[in-house]
Structures are given as C-alpha cells and as structure tokens.
Amino acid sequence: MPFRNNLLCLLVILLSTQIMLSSSVLGQQIIKQTPAEKVFYAWLTAFNSGNAQQLEAYKATYHKKWEVQTMLDSWERTGGYQIVRIEKSEPLNLTVLMQEKESDALHRESVTVDTTGNDVAVKMMIEDIQRPSDLVISRLSQSEAIHSLIQRADTLTNAGRFSGAILVASGNKVLLKRAWGEMDKEKHILNTAQTQFRNGSMNKMFTAVAILQLVEKGKISLDGKISDYLKDYPNKDIAQVTIRRLLNHTGGTGDIFGPEFDVNRTNLKDNADYVKLYGTRGPDGTKGFSYSNYGFVLLGEIISRVSHMSYYAYIDKYIFKPANMSSTGELPENVHLPMRAPGYMRVKGTWVKNDETLPYRGMAAGGGYSTINDMLRFVHALQSGKLISKTMLDLAMKPYFHDTPSGYGYGLGFELYGDKQLTSFGHEGGADGMNGELRVFPKLNQVIVVLSNLDPPSAHRLVEYYSLRMPEK
Known part of the structure; x- marks a missing residue:
C-alpha cells in the first residue's frame, strides 16, 4: 500500500x-x-x-x-x-x-x-x-550521523510527526536500536523495539523473494505469462502479462484501492478473493512503469497455485522461518496481537485510529506487520543466501525503471536508490496510519529500517535524513 x-x-x-x-x-x-x-x-x-x-x-x-x-x-x-x-x-x-x-x-x-x-x-x-x-548535505562521521538521527527523531516526535522505531546496523553490529512515541495513544503505551508495526508495501519484498525462489526451483519462469499459472484467468489481455512485468510494475495491471475495495474491504480474505473481484478488468492503459498493487496480488495467487500451499503458509515456511522472523506475519486484523500497534491517521488535525481503512488481513501486495529486529533478520537471510542465491539477488537489483530527476528506481520487487558507494535497495510501505521503510547499502554494509504507526512520510523522512548524512566509507 x-x-x-x-x-x-x-x-x-x-x-x-x-x-x-x-x-x-x-x-x-x-x-x-x-x-x-x-x-x-x-x-x-x-x-x-x-x-x-x-x-x-x-x-x-x-x-x-x-x-x-x-x-x-x-x-x-x-x-x-x-x-x-x-x-x-x-x-x-x-x-x-x-x-x-x-x-x-x-x-x-x-x-x-x-x-x-x-x-x-x-x-x-x-x-x-x-x-x-x-x-549536497555534508557527510558526517558514523557517531555524528547516529547522534544527528536521534536528535531529528526526537524533534519530530515532540512535534507529533513521528512515532515508531529505528534500527541502524553495520554488518552484525547494531549502531542504533530505539523506539519513540506511543504504541497506543489511548492507553499511553510506549513503543519498543519489539512493537509490531504494519509495514504496508514492504511485504512486496517477501512476495518477490518467494517468486524468485520458485524460479530457482524451476517451477516458474520470469518470462512465463499469468495464463501459464492461472489458466482460468478471466481477462485475456492481462493473462498475457509476464511474471517479470508483474515484479517490475510494467504490466499495466492497476490498483486494488478505490470504491470497490471500500465496499468489499472486510470480505477480501485472501489473494484469490481480490482476483475474483478484479479479474475481469482489463489493462489500465499505462505504458512503462506504473506501480501496481494488483500485480503483486496476482503474484501471490500464482505462488499459491504453483506451490499447492496457501500464500500465507508458503511465506511463513520459506521466508519467515528460515530468516527467524518470529514477530512478522499477516494474521487478520480481528486477531488480537498485544504487540501490534494501532495505526493513527491525521483527520482534520486530530489523530484517529485507522481501523476503518484496513483490509481484512495483509496479502501479497502488503498489509502485514513486522518489527525492526525481524527486518534486519530478513536482510541477513537475504544477503547470506538462505532465501535466494546471490545471482538471483543481483538480478532482482537490476534497475528495470529509473527516474533520473528523483533517483528512484525499481528492480524485481525492490526499490532502488543512489549510485556508486551509496547504491541501496529495499522498499517503503505506507497508507493511512502506517509507514515503514528498509534500505540496504551493500557497498557500505549498512542497513536502516524505520517503522511507524503514523501516516507517511513519518518513517520515510527519517530514512532519507540518515541516508543523506551517513558516512560514505
């Protein structure tokens, strides 16, 4: 999202x-x-x-x-x-x-x-x-960059602009792990490093890795079409879109949010339900890169069909468990999780819970929850080869889209930023009452993850702040 x-x-x-x-x-x-x-x-x-x-x-x-x-x-x-x-x-x-x-x-x-x-x-x-x-903003030493990030988070928290948790790591060494603000504003429960935040579209990384695993197992081809795996897919034009184009948002498959979602929000209980609702819809008419939540829903349903498992069971068995991500998941919103933070959205100057905007549960396009610790574990598992090979990871980091003015790029399920020493990959997620972002700097061996239970860009602005000041060496 x-x-x-x-x-x-x-x-x-x-x-x-x-x-x-x-x-x-x-x-x-x-x-x-x-x-x-x-x-x-x-x-x-x-x-x-x-x-x-x-x-x-x-x-x-x-x-x-x-x-x-x-x-x-x-x-x-x-x-x-x-x-x-x-x-x-x-x-x-x-x-x-x-x-x-x-x-x-x-x-x-x-x-x-x-x-x-x-x-x-x-x-x-x-x-x-x-x-x-x-x-260009002057680069700081490592200790200065961390100190400056803490001060910025303090300032934004005091101004009501941030509530969440931040983790910065260099290799296996954690440089910063701290929480700010309240997990529950009504009960005045504070956030901690163990707080589970909704991570929105950050889930797309998990979906992408699952697809790439199935590619490595020979069960999916990146150049295979939707119709090869969803043989009963209703719209014949969309059925011709390849897996690669779904992963890099060039398939023209459109979004899932809007009036139809609002009406059916609590009835959409898995990826298949979204496909039933939107499956007759044709291409959205866009050319080139056009961010598509529905494209990742289709990938989720393909994972289920090919693996003969539910999407949720596959992600749990082949991504969360190998990475030891015990606090990450996509359980329905009506399941009480004591550490899952309520989300707060700004409505006419007042913080309001985002309950009435949430889907029934997270799905392949986003909407799950995680912690800063688990997101670091995901990075370590990804880079160590536990989830996919280095060759496949390198392929996922190849920019299929790049916007020169902003520096924003996209690979196969990963957002790409920067160049040279500051090349990074990861993903942001955001919707009403939730914002999170992960950035991995392979050449600098650094990771920053920020998760928040407030509206965007509460997490993103802090990731950007650190990225512009962190040392280049």
Missing part, C-alpha cells in the same frame, strides 16, 4: 480573474510583477498557511474544482515549502526550487501562464528531484 511513487504531480489551474496578491511570503518582501510570479506566490502563501479558509479563498478565486482537503493533506505531509532559489523567471514562465519544511526533500515547481485567451490558463508542475551538487 504505497504512499510514495508519485514521482510527478501535475496541477492544472484555470484562472478566471485577474490576480492581485499580498506582498509577503516566507517573511520576505517580494515584488510580484509577472503573471507567473503572481500565480506561484498566491499558491505558496495559501499552501504554507495550512489554513482551510485561506485555501478556500484561493480556490474561489483561481480554481473552482480544486479540492482544499487534498492541499491540506499535502501540507500535513510536508509542513509547507520554503524557497531554495528561483531557477528561471520570465513573464509567463517560472521555475522554483523548493524544500519541504519538515524534511530534506527537494521539489522543482514549474509555472507556465497562457494569456492568449479570454481567461488566464496556468499549468503548475511539481516534481521530486535529487539534490544538485551545490546543495
């Missing part, structure tokens, strides 16, 4: 009135002369306010179809933006480099204004980018 992977967000704003604005943004007096500047600073002022009334006023003036709640949710995630620099300024075009106030994430916003018609038409595009060379 992903949060990120919104590598490119497009906002099209139709303006029906002349733009007249105030003159103060971010505490600086700004003379707004061009149409493009006026549009940008109007948006930034309203967005950074985090105030529904200001955003409603902006909507009324500039964009009648604009959802105020969408911008409020984005403000909750980012804390607002601060301008790093203006990269280009022309009367009808503006490009601005911005940083999120609560993380190191950089975004480039491009504004284009068209004044040829009766109305002023504006296109605003925001994209994730990597840090330019002149804005």
